[in-house]
Amino acid sequence: MKARLPQGYGSGSNNIQQMMKQVQKAQEDMQTKQAELETAEYTATSGGGMVEVTVTGKHQVTRLSIKPEIIDPDDIEMLEDLITAAVNEAMRTADSTGEEEMAKISSSLNIPNIPGMGGLF
Secondary structure, eight states, rough: OOOOTOOOOOOOOHHHHHHHHHHHHHHHHHHHHOOOOOHEEEEEEEEETEEEEEETTTTOOOEEEEGGGOOOOOOOHHHHHHHHHHHHHHHHHHHHHHHHHHHHHTOOOOOOOOSSSOOOO
């Protein structure tokens, strides 16, 4: 008498190979997306558009625009605050966009929980 295995049981090596292919593809996708995000530009403004800053995903300021009417030699501190606010907002935008894009890729893995792996998957 032959013992029959339940459907799907015993094909573990196929499942592991499939999972490894998924992980490898996700890793490649992440590297590609990371390169895109590093060169992408993010722009933010402050003071109702009086100060505009553009940064890359690598946090390099590539452009700073200041409307002449906001420049008051007697209130340099306000201009400094507006520049700081715009730079910080552009950096936050770059960071959050990167995190969202990477989360999209990693969530597509669909790796099952493997017993004995300590909940790593």
